[in-house]
Amino acid sequence: MNHLDRLEAQSVYIFREAYRDFKQLGMLWSIGKDSTVLLWLARKAFFGHVPFPLIHIDTSYKIPEMIRYRNEKALEWNLNLIVGQDTESIKNKRTFPDGSIDRIACCKALKADALKYTLDGTWPRLKLNHSTGQLEPDTSPTPFTGVIVGARADEEGSRSKERYFSPRGIDHDWDIADQPPEFWNQYKTDFAPGTHVRIHPLLDWTELNIWEYILRENIPIIDTYFAKNNENIRYRSLGCYPCTHPVDSPSRNVSEIVEELRTGKFVNIAERSGRAQDKEDGGGLETLRREGYM
Amino acid sequence: MERMNVVIVGHVDHGKSTFTGRLLADTGSLPDGKLDQVxxxxxxxxxxxxxAFLLDALKDEQAQGVTIDAARCFFKSEKRHYIIIDAPGHIEFLKNMITGASRAEAAILLIDANEGVQENSRRHGYMLSMLGIKQVVVLINKMDLVNYDQGxxxxxxxxxxxxxxExxxxxxxxxxxxxxxxxxxxHHSPSMGWYHGVTVLEAMDCFHKEQSSxxxxxxxxxxxxxxxTAQQDDRRIVAGTIASGRISANTDVIFYPSGKRSRINTIEGFNxxxxxxxxxxxxxxxxxxxxxFIKAGEIMCKVQDPPPQMGTHFKANIFWLGKQPLVLKKNYKLKIGTLRVSVSVEKILNVINAAELNVESKGEVARHEVAEVILKTTKPIAFDTAADHPHTSRFVIVDEYDIAGGGIIMANHPNASSETVGIESSIELSPIDPARRTxxxxxxxxxxxxxxIQAARIGKEIEQTLFESEVLSYFIGITDHQxxxxxxxxxRxxxxxxxxxxxxxxxxxxEIVDLAHVIxxxxxxxxxxxxxxxxxSITTVIH
Incomplete structure (x- = not known):
């Protein structure tokens, strides 16, 4: 087995543990490369099937290609898609792009809070109807007790301390000082009522591994990661367009990205360097993550 | 290029994070500007x-000045990629140290030359041996504080x-x-001219990949x-991760503890x-x-291989991490391999102080202690002993909602009963071709x-009707799981x-659909x- 085989086997094992022990299981799908690999690994684990819903938190500021790709793949791969949104903040223009709050506060509302209340079923959420191809109100929003997330340890500091199975309190808080032990492939699969568990099958993957795997498996990936036409810019990490900037890079396909990461100029530049909210204050992202951010 | 996980352990303040930070800096593994930023x-x-601040990405840690969790960093040598797991040295965070160390194939253990061997130097050494990590390099750190003295x-x-x-x-x-x-x-150092051995990086490159099982x-x-069943998929797939050995299609297999036999038809995968x-x-x-009909938690083995042990009582070495002590007779959940079963402590043979290796006799096992115990499960389970087979000898104990301890099985306990149902394996079926019977x-x-709810009444009625029209029919009622x-x-x-x-x-x-599927x-x-x-409809399908 090579290193990708090992990473894949470990992720598949985690998926199957999650599916076995969490009756109300869902998976976050941000459309980016990591969650697309996550989705592929789910199909590996369940022999082509995805036996739980995918949850997308739509901030309404996502790069438009992302929404197109989401709807297309959801129909093609027969995915059970659930969409959540902080419609109040968007309607009342309490967002960073509207100029009324800072980036971190905007992330908290449109992403962290929207996620929290979508997961616990208290806010209205939408569900994809496969016969019409349209999103419709989810009439029976049950709270999720297990949520699969594509966080990787190498992304940034706070994620490097995550567990594969990471419990969250009633308010979705993450008690980083008192995390469960994990050893010998045994994880925290028992949880108190009202709490839930975040499951991280990609924790040990690096950005390079993700692209190597996309290359090996030939996984269809959204093309905003590639430089197009005569321009030498592309997105390295995808988010909301007001806070996500492309990087200078001529890579036009997956193998060029793999090569660029192996040898090129990105070797020593952080992947999320194009994500403005990470820089707002030293521990902003970490504070958000403790309160439930993905 | 191959990858290896290496854990850094040792007593608090003996320099683990400093070592890791410096190693990353000296191998050119830090992101541009990170050093300046810190x-x-x-x-x-x-x-x-x-x-050490390089690793303390979290505000919490900077405030307290101790590593509370096992942070991971990445670097590569000319030989391989390394994932460095910086484990906390403070006793309060032993569970995090174990979490980090259990993912490692090798360990680097630091001891402060000035302070010498301390409680957690020993405790961590003990945990490494229990976790099964055999490759260890010991660094005697802070040699500057003792004037680089070889003595x-x-x-x-x-x-x-x-x-x-020991x-x-x-x-x-x-x-x-x-x-x-x-x-x-x-790099070698001129300040310790008396040392002619390898550098840390060279020693790490000499670690070998774990022998495959x-x-x-x-x-x-x-x-x-x-x-x-989606998309007309009618496969019934037994899923899992192979703990050891290898297998191909058309191999005869046996499941433990049920003792049921079958044969591998196909190996399944996606893409x-x-x-x-x-x-x-x-x-x-x-x-x-x-x-x-088998359940999750059983172990599938080859018929030709030596079978695992079976029983309800076994002797184990355990370490305890729970906030509440481990006590006799209380019901806990045992997770071994993929099996979950109810377990209690039948007997505490002795409690070992992990830091000193002193043996005491006590009625409970407190947090951070290790002990030799007899465990008793409510149902017979299949397992191996640590000496025979590390993977299938390891277990954790769940108290309420939390993993509160871990251990390895040392021996099947003498008065344990060895039970297997084995009904399907012991009966030979008729050799006559079913087509001739038809x-x-x-x-x-x-x-x-x-x-x-009307199944039994309706079923008997159907049997009667079929019987009258000269169909060989037979009614069976199944009323409980047993x-x-x-x-x-x-x-069958x-x-x-x-x-x-x-x-x-x-x-x-x-459950009925699942049952029907095995026939x-x-x-x-x-x-x-x-x-x-x-x-x-029955008459149509059978003729």
């Missing part, structure tokens, strides 16, 4: 710069070496270092059984060429022929499962003999369907 932070906060290096080495040898741990190297200054990390007997803890063979550490799935009887065999195995066995015998078996099952609809030639019908319709 130096600037130190200047603003009027703190002298420390390499002090030798003294600490000799003391700790005695301790480790645990059966043989370090691959002993290296005097000053992590802060980078002495002997990547491919050559051990085949062990496949069944993680789940899938029957996804792959169907492999001819799968081996240790692969996450895979199999279809079986014939179908049998010719003789004028119809084929079939199992018809009736679900719903009767499933014997019921299924009878159904009777359908094999050419009977139409009418089965009334008092179980949930999903070839079966259908499930609800008790709300009129009897005449059921009889008509």
């Amino acid at each position: 130096k600037a932070w130190c200047a603003v906060n009027a703190r002298p710069f420390e390499y 002090i290096f030798e003294k600490v080495k000799s003391e700790y070496s005695n301790f480790l040898s 645990l059966g741990v043989q370090p691959a190297a002993w290296i005097p270092v000053c992590a802060r200054d980078g002495d002997h990390l990547v 491919e050559l051990l007997p085949f062990r496949f803890p069944v993680q789940d059984i899938y029957k996804f 792959i060429q169907t492999p001819h063979q799968v081996s240790a550490d692969e996450s895979t799935g199999f279809t079986l022929h014939p179908q049998i 010719l003789l009887h004028g119809h084929s065999g079939k199992a018809v499962f009736i679900s719903g 009767s499933i195995d014997i019921g299924l066995h009878s159904i 015998l009777l359908t094999n003999a050419g009977f139409v078996v009418i089965v009334a099952v008092d179980l949930s609809p999903t 070839t030639d079966s259908v499930v019908i609800s008790d709300t369907t009129p009897v005449s319709d059921i009889v008509a």
Whole structure:
């Protein structure tokens, strides 16, 4: 087995543990490369099937290609898609792009809070109807007790301390000082009522591994990661367009990205360097993550 | 390029984070500007710069000045990629140290030359041996504080070496270092001219990849059984990750503890060429022929391999992490492989102080203690002993909602009972071709499962009707879970003999579908369907 085989086997094992022990299981799908690999690994684990819903938190500021790709793949791969949104903040223009709050506060509302209340079923959420191809109100929003997330340890500091199975309190808080032990492939699969568990099958993957795997498996990936036409810019990490900037890079396909990461100029530049909210204050992202951010 | 996980352990303040930070800096593994960013932070906060700050990505840690969790960092040498797991040295965070160390294939243990061997130097050494990490390099750090004195290096080495040898741990190297200054990390140092051994990086490159457990007997803890019906998928897949050994299609297998036998029909996967063979550490799935009713948690083995041990009582070495002590007779949950079973402590043989290796006799095992105990499960389980087979000897104990301890099975306890149901494995079936029976009887065999509260009444009525029209028919009622195995066995015998078996099952609809699926030639019908319709459709399918 090579290193990708090992990473894949470990992720598949985690998926199957999650599916076995969490009756109300869902998976976050941000459309980016990591969650697309996550989705592929789910199909590996369940022999082509995805036996739980995918949850997308739509901030309404996502790069438009992302929404197109989401709807297309959801129909093609027969995915059970659930969409959540902080419609109040968007309607009342309490967002960073509207100029009324800072980036971190905007992330908290449109992403962290929207996620929290979508997961616990208290806010209205939408569900994809496969016969019409349209999103419709989810009439029976049950709270999720297990949520699969594509966080990787190498992304940034706070994620490097995550567990594969990471419990969250009633308010979705993450008690980083008192995390469960994990050893010998045994994880925290028992949880108190009202709490839930975040499951991280990609924790040990690096950005390079993700692209190597996309290359090996030939996984269809959204093309905003590639430089197009005569321009030498592309997105390295995808988010909301007001806070996500492309990087200078001529890579036009997956193998060029793999090569660029192996040898090129990105070797020593952080992947999320194009994500403005990470820089707002030293521990902003970490504070958000403790309160439930993905 | 290959990858290796290496954990850094040792007593609090013996320099683990400083070592890791300096190692990353000296191997050019830090992101551009990271070092300057941390130096600037130190200047603003009027703190002298420390390499340890590089790792303390979280505000919490910077405030407390201790590593609370096992952080991971990445770097590569010319030989391989490393994932460095910086484990906390503070006793309060032992569970985090174990979490970090259990993912490692090798360990670097630091001891402060000035302070010498401390409580957690020993405790961590003990945990490494228990976790099964055999490759260890010991660094005697902060040599600058003892004037780079070779005598002090030798003294600490000799003391700790005695301790480790009691645990059966043989370090691959002993290296005097000053992590802060980078002495002997990547480069040799002029300040310790008396040392001619390897640098830390060289020692790490000498670690070898763990021997694959491919050559051990085949062990496949069944993680789940899938029957996804979407898109007309009718595979019933036994899924899991191979703990050891290898297997190919058409191999005879036996499940423990049930003792049921079957044969590998196909190896399943997604987006792959169907492999001819799968081996240790692969996450895979199999279809079986014939179908049998087994549950998640059983261990699938090859019929030809030595079987695992079985019983309800076993002797184990455990470490305890729970906030509440481990006590006698209380019910806990045991997770071993993919099995979850209720367990209690029958006897505490002795409690060992991990830091001193002193043995005490106590009635409970407190947090951070290790002990030798006899555990008792409510049902017989299959396992191996640590000496025979590390993977299938390891378990954790769950108290309420939390993993509160871990351990390894040392021996099957003498008065343990060895039980296996084994009914299907001990009966030989008729060699006559079922097609010839169909010719003789004028119809084929079939199992018809009736679900719903009226199932028994309707089932008997159907049997009667079929009997009157000269169909070989037979009614069986299954009323509880205990009767499933014997019921299924009878159904299989009777359908094999050419009977139409009418089965009334008092179980949930999903359970009935799962049951029906282990019988070839079966259908499930609800008790709300009129009897005449059921009889008509049965008559059609059997002729």
